[in-house]
Amino acid sequence: MLPLIAGNWKMNMDIDQGAALVFRLRDLLRNVQAVEIVIAPPFTSLHHLNHLLADSGIKLAGQDLFWEKSGAYTGEISGEMLKSTGCKYVIVGHSERRQLFGETDETVRRKVVAALRHGLKPIVCVGETLDEREAGKTLSRVRTQVSGALSGLAGSAMKEVTIAYEPVWAIGTGKTAKSQEAEEVHNFIRELLHELFDRESVRNVRIIYGGSVKPDNIDELMAQPNIDGALVGGASLKAEDFARIAGFQRL
Numbered sequence: 001m002l003p004l005i006a007g008n009w010k011m012n013m014d015i016d017q018g019a020a021l022v023f024r025l026r027d028l029l030r031n032v033q034a035v036e037i038v039i040a041p042p043f044t045s046l047h048h049l050n051h052l053l054a055d056s057g058i059k060l061a062g063q064d065l066f067w068e069k070s071g072a073y074t075g076e077i078s079g080e081m082l083k084s085t086g087c088k089y090v091i092v093g094h095s096e097r098r099q100l101f102g103e104t105d106e107t108v109r110r111k112v113v114a115a116l117r118h119g120l121k122p123i124v125c126v127g128e129t130l131d132e133r134e135a136g137k138t139l140s141r142v143r144t145q146v147s148g149a150l151s152g153l154a155g156s157a158m159k160e161v162t163i164a165y166e167p168v169w170a171i172g173t174g175k176t177a178k179s180q181e182a183e184e185v186h187n188f189i190r191e192l193l194h195e196l197f198d199r200e201s202v203r204n205v206r207i208i209y210g211g212s213v214k215p216d217n218i219d220e221l222m223a224q225p226n227i228d229g230a231l232v233g234g235a236s237l238k239a240e241d242f243a244r245i246a247g248f249q250r251l
């Protein structure tokens, strides 16, 4: 499986700013090989940026979706709509959506099912808060989130799924989990997948890390055996930083 480096732009970049960033990225990432690169701009830019990304190899992701196909759901975006803008991936259950917009393990599960139904590859985010970590509940929290999000899925669907471990205390704080700390949780998630599905179906599931990923910590993170990529927030808004992260050095 190729490593996956994904940039989550969050609520940043209007159409012109996004286009300028994409032009720089196209240029800087031209020679990066053997890495799958994805960016998740705001919904409003997806269609335009899809045209600008043509032939670049950089793929698009939505930052969220709603599980219904269409109807009276003011403000929501369906999987079909994302698909029509050119998205291949969609982020589901980001901690900001869980904390600020009331997402639960059950809404995350419904979104994962909807993504798969529309041919979008879900990047399912999980991760503990600082309180949970300090109370020694990291692994039990992650277990509940992963098994809740994937509950009822057929093993055959798992080849489309990526798990993003993003400890909430490391997001936007400049505090990265030490690579060893992250690896411990990634390894736990890998074993949990073996418990939930047959080994063969989850062989190529990528478990990526997010939380203050920067040019100066990516190489060490990627050297861990169960870290298969990164979900990058702040540093994905700077073309040079994101390009350095995507072009990480294999230690």
Ligand code: 13P
Binding pocket: 008, 094, 166, 170, 171, 172, 173, 174, 210, 211, 212, 213, 231, 232, 233, 234, 235
């Ligand atoms: P930062 O890289 O800004 O910490 O954000 C991580 C994140 O939430 C990516 O989804």
